[in-house]
Amino acid sequence: MGKAPANSTLSDVAREANVSVSTASRALNGLAEKYRISASTAQLVQETADKLGFRPSQVARSLRLKRTGLLGIVVPDLANPFFSSIARSVTVSAEAEGYSALLADSGGLVDKERQLIEQLTDRSVEALVVCPVGLEFDHLEKIHQQKVPLVIVDRCKSQSQMVQVTSDHTTGTQQAMQLLLDNGHRKIGVLQGIAGTLPCDQRLLGMKQALADVGVVLDPTLVDGDQFTYESGYRSARNLLTNHPSITALFAMSTPNAFGAYQAAIELGRRVPEDLSLVCFDDVAFADFMQVPLTTVAQDVPELGRRAASLVTQQLRDGKAPRQKMHTIPVTLLQRASVGKVSSS
Amino acid sequence: MGKAPANSTLSDVAREANVSVSTASRALNGLAEKYRISASTAQLVQETADKLGFRPSQVARSLRLKRTGLLGIVVPDLANPFFSSIARSVTVSAEAEGYSALLADSGGLVDKERQLIEQLTDRSVEALVVCPVGLEFDHLEKIHQQKVPLVIVDRCKSQSQMVQVTSDHTTGTQQAMQLLLDNGHRKIGVLQGIAGTLPCDQRLLGMKQALADVGVVLDPTLVDGDQFTYESGYRSARNLLTNHPSITALFAMSTPNAFGAYQAAIELGRRVPEDLSLVCFDDVAFADFMQVPLTTVAQDVPELGRRAASLVTQQLRDGKAPRQKMHTIPVTLLQRASVGKVSSS
């Protein structure tokens, strides 16, 4: 006892057991049968390995086998529950398949994202799951062409052959709009996240369609915001409510956006839902305990993660990309208290 | 265009540039000066490397240099904002120091944790940050003795020479208790997390001390719960409130615990804070928008992460453990609306 067991190598084991490294390797890799190694030798090797606390170097193994057992994950913000939940799903199921997860946080910066992905591929990850910033995809298309299994989550690219999974933004938004329309709302402000990303675009699209059905065209000046953050929500809500006091409802594209909007509404003396209705895309934890429980279009975050995970592990096993490229996960309209009828006054 | 550039190796570059691999290696590693490689050769090598899209194999590099540039992180639940926030801090600053983060989720299982740590060391991580399950530390002490830089976060081990960082649970709890005592509360129930973990123990201790100061001894039957989850909070609150109806305040050890308690209180017809006060350790996001904004002992989660990150990167640079082993991060009592005076009826 007491000595820190200096990591012993396979050749240490071999020497100690008086066998060759090849025999040691085979015995320890369960190939005793196949190579008809005598039971006694096999056991001797095993025992000396245990005695020396031998742990094979995965680095050496990776080099030799050209298999690292590494999976790369990139998200824009690990502190955001949406992304950490996805990261978790992928990490856990990668783990279950014998892979380890290399995780990187791009901070929402495309350049950083590009750089991180490069680093990950330099480390020979066998597959990648990325929640991209969502405005540029060249680097991702490149990975895809290099035949590295890749799954894009959330901010997808339309018209691409990459494997992607995201929520059904269009339908979800249409449901939310229908609810607002049914409650008499016609002048609806939009607090958008990063314009140009697919979730943003599709939600805007869903909105336009729902509005068109009742003969309303979406006024572009009613759309504001540029981030999925609290601050962006707060700012754009203030803008909209100030410049267009007749707005009766706000559609927020993220939970933080919605909270920012709520704060702005309070400051401007608007009660929710009496004076202003509020709906938000992406559910909020413990919504029932809110002052005004938010009506939301809840994304099935666990399912997004599971799907991404299963798509990537499947590719790892099969070695080929799945038939279906775009995977759209259903969302659910959760009616709570933040939507009210438009006052007939 | 069009061809997938089959990963070229250093010897490919060397051959293409008509130099030896060593020259190529040196030129590409910025050692041209040192080895007095002619500017023309150096440039030629660089150009051919670019032309071939050469990317050095980090696996081979790791094996040769015995430096992987890998940092391991283990948390019990990445979907929990507390841990994902810490994971983020560590990941980002590891990244800034040129390291990549291998992240693993133990699911709160000690055996899994043990196994994951083994996997990570097999991959030759150069340092480890772990948020342990917190009940067993043998495997962590072993790592520590093997001189692998290791930082424990949150559920620390008392009386250990390992480098650890956690909140000031005792003082925080005392502050919370003082507030409750000042409001006339004497019969206070505790919804605890995983009993036996340092956060739990120290909070209980802080509570005992605060109570002792006013001549009250903590009734052990007023302590219930076994997880930091919503369900545990709900269950134990129901138990306590049912078996001890005269309880006037509840101290929850986590945000989910607190929400569970709140739900239980509502179901049992107790209004917060009129009929029941509620304090919780660990802050809740957007607390101001809650029905009853929770009074909390807010942990400085970003600082926990930053400290862990800086402790680990520092060890990576210095090669030796810091003088100070236990790092205690101050907490802040945030008085909101969930604590009221005990009714004199």
Added chain:
DNA sequence: CTGAAAGCGCTAACAA
């Protein structure tokens, strides 16, 4: 049934 030897891609003595 077991061993010798090549080699994964890279770096760093040691030579020239």
Added chain:
DNA sequence: TTGTTAGCGCTTTCAG
């Protein structure tokens, strides 16, 4: 100023 060579620790032909 550049090249030759050994070797990091492992697996796997190929030879007995």
